[in-house]
Amino acid sequence: xxxxxxxxxxxxxxxxxxxxxxxxxxxxxxxxxxxxRDTAKLADLAAKGVETRRVDFDDxxxxxxxxxxxxxxxxxxxxxxxxxxxxxxxRAAVAAAKAAGVGRISYTSMINPETSLVSFxxxxxxxxxxxxxxxxxxxxxxxxxxxxxxxxxxxxxxASGSWYTSAGKGRNxxxxxxxxxRAIAGALVSEASGNAVYNLxxxxxxxxxxxxxxxxxxxxxxxxxxxxxxxxxAGGMKAAGVPEPFIPTFVSFDANTREGGFDVATRDIEKxxxxxxxxxxxxxxxNKAALLG
Numbered sequence: 001x002x003x004x005x006x007x008x009x010x011x012x013x014x015x016x017x018x019x020x021x022x023x024x025x026x027x028x029x030x031x032x033x034x035x036x037r038d039t040a041k042l043a044d045l046a047a048k049g050v051e052t053r054r055v056d057f058d059d060x061x062x063x064x065x066x067x068x069x070x071x072x073x074x075x076x077x078x079x080x081x082x083x084x085x086x087x088x089x090x091r092a093a094v095a096a097a098k099a100a101g102v103g104r105i106s107y108t109s110m111i112n113p114e115t116s117l118v119s120f121x122x123x124x125x126x127x128x129x130x131x132x133x134x135x136x137x138x139x140x141x142x143x144x145x146x147x148x149x150x151x152x153x154x155x156x157x158x159a160s161g162s163w164y165t166s167a168g169k170g171r172n173x174x175x176x177x178x179x180x181x182r183a184i185a186g187a188l189v190s191e192a193s194g195n196a197v198y199n200l201x202x203x204x205x206x207x208x209x210x211x212x213x214x215x216x217x218x219x220x221x222x223x224x225x226x227x228x229x230x231x232x233x234a235g236g237m238k239a240a241g242v243p244e245p246f247i248p249t250f251v252s253f254d255a256n257t258r259e260g261g262f263d264v265a266t267r268d269i270e271k272x273x274x275x276x277x278x279x280x281x282x283x284x285x286x287n288k289a290a291l292l293g
Contacts, residue, residue: 002031002070002103004188007055007093009034010041012148013108014075016181017188018045020273026189035065057089066100071188073106076124086120090127098134105131106139106188111199111264113142117256119249137195139187144175144201145253145262147283154215155293157223163212164226166233170257171205173265176278183272190272198268203279205265208257211280218284219291230255 004027008014018034021027034045035055042052055065057077066072074093077086090107097105110116113124131138157163180200187198206214212225228236230251237247256262269277284291 003033003051003068004031004071004073005033005035005053005055005066005069006073006075007035007057008075008077009045009052010036010038011075013177013181015045016178017073017075017184018050020182020185021188022048022050024185024189033069057093062092062096063099066097066102069097069100070103071106072097072102072104073184073188074108074127076108076127084123087123087126090123091130094127094130094134094136098136102136104137104139105134106141106184107131108184109140109142111142111144111201112261116261117252117259118261119252121256137193139192139195140197141180141184141187142197142199143180144173144199144264146180147174147176147202147278147280150174150211150284151287151290154291158215158219158221158291159293161222162224162226163208164228164233164236165208165254166228166230166251167208167254167257168227169207169209170254170260170263171207172211172257172262173201173203173205174280175200175202175269176283179269179273179275179277182275183269186272186274198272199264199266200269200272201265202277203265203267205263206280214281214284215291218281218288221292 006014006017009018018032021032022029029049033051033053034042035053036042037056039052039054046052053065077089107127109124109128113121128140183200209225212223216223234247234251
């Protein structure tokens, strides 16, 4: 098989994708390239025979990093503190991939980026368009909200007994990061030749009330859902010391949930990975200690 490059390889998702590629037995370690701005963080992968390369989307010579690559996975960068920079980085990566003669480009996007209320959704929609405009063969993975993202709010909510939200009755089909990684790896080693867009979601879309019920069952702790307006939620975050530049983004997550932007549940993870994704109930039970802090 030709070489597969995974950008952001030192991050949570990138590492899991590479781990899944290695475990698949369908690609030799030497045919996997782990890319990161800091290759020192990839020493453990290099020890397994994986090639490492410095890959920085802000590098003017980025096309050199993609030389000899047949399949490129662009894992979305995280630049919440620099609005608009993510899209600029992604466009540079797509242009470099085309210049380097990459055969297929894959990208980790989000659910419904064209209509999503999430503040950074335009970055994903713009990247998808840049990929289409490039003329390269592509696979786009529209990743659901990670189950792990619940750790950002649930431990504090359990400690107080109240989960403050403006998501209303909206639903979200959270997916475990490892399941998404296995699906992406499955697609990277497949022989499919056409362009494709996959929605990598959990098996069921649940409301905040339904999630709270699962949390209470898993932890044995009381947890009341307190419904707020977006403005009230933003005010509470400010009072709690959340940095003001991040508050609109965090509120947009709940607003998008409320308006149905995350209410998508598919079997694409199982289709690509060959195994059913973990449900939220078992995930919460397995991570009881983390939820309780």
